[in-house]
């Protein structure tokens with residue numbers, strides 16, 4: 102089938118992608134029988150690979166029992182159980198779970214919840230959101246407004262609410278040589294203090310960031326102490342802290358939540374992607390008790406909602422994913438194979454003059470490509486290096502997640518790798534070999 106004969110409006114309107122017909126563990130098979138190693142879980146989604154029998158069985162069982170009941174009238178068993186599981190695993194006081202159908206919806210709900218919270222507690226002047234330039238929070242209008250991906254925002258700018266964007270925490274490019282990592286982390290966090298003061302603390306509702314940055318910059322972890330200081334600044338000014346863990350959460354970094362490693366708990370946390378592992382569309386907002394209680398004891402109703410929130414089949418999938426991760430000890434495998442992946446990337450790209458940085462946590466890693474390693478100069482965006490790498494990788498039967506370097510003008514093309522949690526050493530070897538060949542061919 103060509104792009105001309107298909108009636109599907111694909112996101113790339115000029116291309117007809119191959120048709121995926123079968124999942125086989127870490128592999129996707131297309132209609133021509135070609136096998137692709139899924140080295141990025143799509144976009145860090147398919148954490149259990151593509152054919153896990155326990156998840157598929159759980160969805161079928163739920164469909165046999167009851168496929169749908171509107172949450173305005175009913176709760177359902179998998180939703181109740183999944184909420185309990187997430188609340189028990191979550192850090193701090195994140196004790197309530199609001200289910201939605203994906204990452205952007207989770208971000209929209211979190212932003213509106215922050216706003217409503219302040220109305221409920223009698224501080225209606227708080228409505229502003231502060232975010233970071235290096236971030237992606239989704240494609241719906243609210244999530245797009247707070248996101249830092251200027252290219253995605255550009256043409257919709259007149260339709261977007263205002264949001265303030267501060268600098269990211271990005272040691273590779275922003276740390277000065279006379280600073281330690283910790284000193285840099287403090288400096289980067291202090292931008293938030295300045296932004297809150299400039300906006301007027303009594304007008305700021307929330308600060309949102311990805312603890313480990315995903316799509317826009319490629320697996321960028323925070324400097325040590327950065328998130329702790331962000332937490333302190335938010336507390337000092339009564340600003341809610343939202344962690345967007347849609348990409349980095351749900352075990353991807355080797356901890357259940359990425360922020361666990363930094364010992365910091367937010368007031369609201371968004372999760373999606375790995376929550377349903379691609380078996381069903383599902384996302385959630387994990388909510389601090391104090392926010393829930395303010396709404397329960399105030400107006401009693403969160404002014405938001407979607408038709409498919411808490412969908413039984415999606416929650417059954419999410420619950421089964423969590424059970425498999427627990428029963429098969431998969432976080433341990435993420436840490437073991439994550440270390441193997443880092444070693445393999447360092448061995449393959451460590452001496453490559455065009456690879457400036459190799460970074461990440463767990464099975465959430467990236468390489469950043471530069472024209473000049475000593476100056477960190479980026480490649481000319483017109484070259485579309487990331488798109489060429491994607492094509493070269495697919496030709497070799499490998500899926501990775503490359504992105505361009507023009508998002509905030511301050512980082513290069515990068516390739517994100519985020520394979521399923523079930524990978525073994527042979528998958529890591531195949532992934533890095535094929536990626537190495539694809540990068541060589543693209544350069």
Ligand code: PLP
Nearest residue numbers: 203204205237238239315347348
């Ligand atoms: N937040 C982050 C950190 C993401 O990486 C993404 C998607 O890549 C989203 C939100 C949006 O999620 P979705 O595409 O499920 O709407």
